[in-house]
Amino acid sequence: MTRWTPDPTFYPSPSQAATAPAEKLAYVAAFDRSASRPDAIAVLDTDPDSPDYGRVVGWTDLPHLGDEVHHFGWNACSNALCPTAPHPHVERRYLIVPGLRSSRIHVLDTKPDPRQPQVVKVIGPEELSKRAGYSRPHTVHCGPDGIYLSALGGADGAEGPGGIAILDHTTFDVRGAWEADRGPQFLAYDVWWHLTQDVLVTSEWGTPSMIEDGIIGELLLGRRYGHAIHFWDLARRRHVQRVDLGDQYQMPLELRPAHDPRKSYGFVGVVISVEDLSASVWLWHRDGDAWAVTKVIDIPAEPADPADLPDLLKPFGAVPPLVTDIDLSVDDRFLYVSCWGTGELRQYDVSDPLHPVQTGSVHLGGIVRRTAHPSAPDEALAGGPQMVEVSRDGRRVYVSNSLYGAWDDQFYPDGVGAWLAKLDVDVEAGGLTPDERFFPHGEEFRGRRVHQTRLQGGDASSDSYCFP
Amino acid sequence: MSVGTLATLAALGAFHGLNPAMGWLFAVARGLQERDRAALLGALPPIAAGHLASVAIVAALVTATRSVTASTALAVVGGVLLVGFGLWRLLSERHFRWAGMRLSSAQLAGWSFLMSSAHGAGLMLLPVLVAEPVSGGHSGHLAAAPVGALTGLAAAGVHTVAMLGTALVVAVLVYQVLGVGVLRRAWFNVDRLWAGVLVAAGLVTLIRA
Numbered sequence: 001m002t003r004w005t006p007d008p009t010f011y012p013s014p015s016q017a018a019t020a021p022a023e024k025l026a027y028v029a030a031f032d033r034s035a036s037r038p039d040a041i042a043v044l045d046t047d048p049d050s051p052d053y054g055r056v057v058g059w060t061d062l063p064h065l066g067d068e069v070h071h072f073g074w075n076a077c078s079n080a081l082c083p084t085a086p087h088p089h090v091e092r093r094y095l096i097v098p099g100l101r102s103s104r105i106h107v108l109d110t111k112p113d114p115r116q117p118q119v120v121k122v123i124g125p126e127e128l129s130k131r132a133g134y135s136r137p138h139t140v141h142c143g144p145d146g147i148y149l150s151a152l153g154g155a156d157g158a159e160g161p162g163g164i165a166i167l168d169h170t171t172f173d174v175r176g177a178w179e180a181d182r183g184p185q186f187l188a189y190d191v192w193w194h195l196t197q198d199v200l201v202t203s204e205w206g207t208p209s210m211i212e213d214g215i216i217g218e219l220l221l222g223r224r225y226g227h228a229i230h231f232w233d234l235a236r237r238r239h240v241q242r243v244d245l246g247d248q249y250q251m252p253l254e255l256r257p258a259h260d261p262r263k264s265y266g267f268v269g270v271v272i273s274v275e276d277l278s279a280s281v282w283l284w285h286r287d288g289d290a291w292a293v294t295k296v297i298d299i300p301a302e303p304a305d306p307a308d309l310p311d312l313l314k315p316f317g318a319v320p321p322l323v324t325d326i327d328l329s330v331d332d333r334f335l336y337v338s339c340w341g342t343g344e345l346r347q348y349d350v351s352d353p354l355h356p357v358q359t360g361s362v363h364l365g366g367i368v369r370r371t372a373h374p375s376a377p378d379e380a381l382a383g384g385p386q387m388v389e390v391s392r393d394g395r396r397v398y399v400s401n402s403l404y405g406a407w408d409d410q411f412y413p414d415g416v417g418a419w420l421a422k423l424d425v426d427v428e429a430g431g432l433t434p435d436e437r438f439f440p441h442g443e444e445f446r447g448r449r450v451h452q453t454r455l456q457g458g459d460a461s462s463d464s465y466c467f468p
Numbered sequence: 469m470s471v472g473t474l475a476t477l478a479a480l481g482a483f484h485g486l487n488p489a490m491g492w493l494f495a496v497a498r499g500l501q502e503r504d505r506a507a508l509l510g511a512l513p514p515i516a517a518g519h520l521a522s523v524a525i526v527a528a529l530v531t532a533t534r535s536v537t538a539s540t541a542l543a544v545v546g547g548v549l550l551v552g553f554g555l556w557r558l559l560s561e562r563h564f565r566w567a568g569m570r571l572s573s574a575q576l577a578g579w580s581f582l583m584s585s586a587h588g589a590g591l592m593l594l595p596v597l598v599a600e601p602v603s604g605g606h607s608g609h610l611a612a613a614p615v616g617a618l619t620g621l622a623a624a625g626v627h628t629v630a631m632l633g634t635a636l637v638v639a640v641l642v643y644q645v646l647g648v649g650v651l652r653r654a655w656f657n658v659d660r661l662w663a664g665v666l667v668a669a670g671l672v673t674l675i676r677a
Contacts, residue, residue: 004660005657084568170561
């Protein structure tokens with residue numbers, strides 16, 4: 001049933017969203033690499049006044065095995081206030097949780113007990129396959145006319161093309177493939193948009209066989225992973241332009257458009273350059289009537305003793321930074337860049353998006369460094385800051401340490417572990433400090449690995465806005 | 469049309485104009501996006517035109533039919549239709565779907581037409597139109613249909629002027645003074661009220677028939 005007044009977590013503009021109260025809970029995707037126990041959504045207490053602050057206070061096992069939960073999202077968000085199809089009296093209450101490996105889509109209801117979400121619907125892989133022609137669902141975004149779900153693979157064992165499926169807002173049934181004309185697009189990964197400009201953007205990772213058993217060195221050196229981003233007409237569902245970053249720039253993954261609907265730019269992180277193992281962040285922006293990209297951040301690889309490196313990296317004698325996730329604060333001021341290989345989270349002031357200025361850095365984990373968390377200084381950490389989520393007010397940043405099961409095993413072969421850290425942000429001058437009271441890790445996560453975090457009420461990568 | 473009829477038509481127009489889903493919010497969004505009040509003002513006429521078209525079709529159909537048949541059948545059928553549509557609007561959780569925001573004036577009018585039609589804006593005028601006495605002494609003849617239709621068009625016109633006036637005031641107020649933050653507090657569920665009005669209008673029509 002709908003509400004009488006708009007859901008209080010919906011904000012017309014990013015500047016108003018930035019005044020939202022602090023989240024009390026966080027939801028974290030937790031998966032079992034061995035596929036012998038169910039994956040889960042773990043619930044963290046993020047209320048600093050609570051006795052359970054920084055601990056796992058809720059846990060919902062999914063009904064099957066081997067899903068590999070990864071990214072997930074809300075059924076509805078602030079763009080329900082958008083004027084073309086307004087429906088602001090729905091509730092932000094369901095988490096849409098795809099299994100990246102199983103292609104199952106779970107719907108969890110957080111309303112009856114926010115600490116113990118209930119699985120209320122499971123959509124089998126056959127429905128995604130039959131209705132939309134896709135598999136390996138990934139990014140979830142609440143959209144104006146349905147829920148957008150990107151998917152990496154094709155149906156019935158086909159490698160591709162990957163694309164976007166639309167789920168019904170109300171029933172969550174798969175309504176079909178989104179694309180009316182996909183042009184040259186084949187690889188898929190992330191999706192987001194400039195909603196008021198009728199622009200949708202997608203990025204490229206690889207097909208199922210290119211990722212599911214680990215990164216394939218020959219394909220990487222052969223520059224066969226994705227290296228382009230695509231611009232689409234959001235209203236007509238048509239491909240408009242493919243922008244190639246250059247085939248040495250392998251895997252442009254996370255897309256973070258400016259939240260201000262009047263701005264026409266966004267950031268995309270590139271995992272690795274095969275020329276020097278560096279990572280980079282690029283800005284997309286308008287160039288006349290077309291779209292263009294400009295590299296705005298370059299993060300070099302760090303030389304290392306091959307003895308300290310996993311087999312995959314021994315021949316190179318260096319640690320690649322591996323920018324696997326980025327996140328932009330709701331006020332579009334700070335960009336957070338995860339360097340999962342070197343174990344660093346960087347903060348850049350991107351007030352001038354073409355010229356980012358680094359304002360903060362925190363080291364945790366890393367292939368060679370293994371930096372410990374200040375609250376457990378004797379515990380060398382594996383993995384690094386990976387999925388990064390920023391609170392709506394921009395004051396808190398959460399990072400988790402797993403990338404993707406098979407890839408974790410290659411870069412951290414002695415075990416990636418499981419940890420999640422919270423960093424406090426100096427929103428005036430910039431800068432990041434780990435919160436010593438907030439470090440759920442190890443057995444708190446019951447042997448699962450942790451991936452994306454979603455904050456109660458919304459976060460910097462969950463909502464888009466139609467009003468400036 | 470009597471003063472009472474005109475007032476009712478205008479009141480319904482104001483009610484439609486007040487509903488953010490009927491277009492003033494779209495106009496505000498365009499004004500803010502372009503940083504230009506002219507974009508806001510320019511969006512309202514096409515929105516009103518689309519609304520007018522949607523309402524006029526229903527209104528003209530009703531008054532034309534009425535001038536031909538002048539029976540209670542129209543009121544009964546219309547009333548039942550109205551109650552049914554209202555209940556469906558009340559109970560269905562489906563909402564209007566539309567993805568694009570960069571629309572030409574013609575597309576904006578089309579959007580408004582679809583939006584108004586999907587919400588049953590014209591149907592809401594049914595009790596007013598059915599209650600209005602049939603003009604002239606020629607009722608019952610097919611030749612009376614065009615004249616009857618004119619009554620409907622006039623009714624739709626009055627309604628839309630009130631709708632446009634209200635939308636204009638609200639849009640400018642939100643754009644200049646209140647800001648879109650007011651949406652979070654003031655946007656009560658018009659759709660539910662709207663559905664209730666549809667049902668009530670249907671019942672009134674049926675009772676009078």
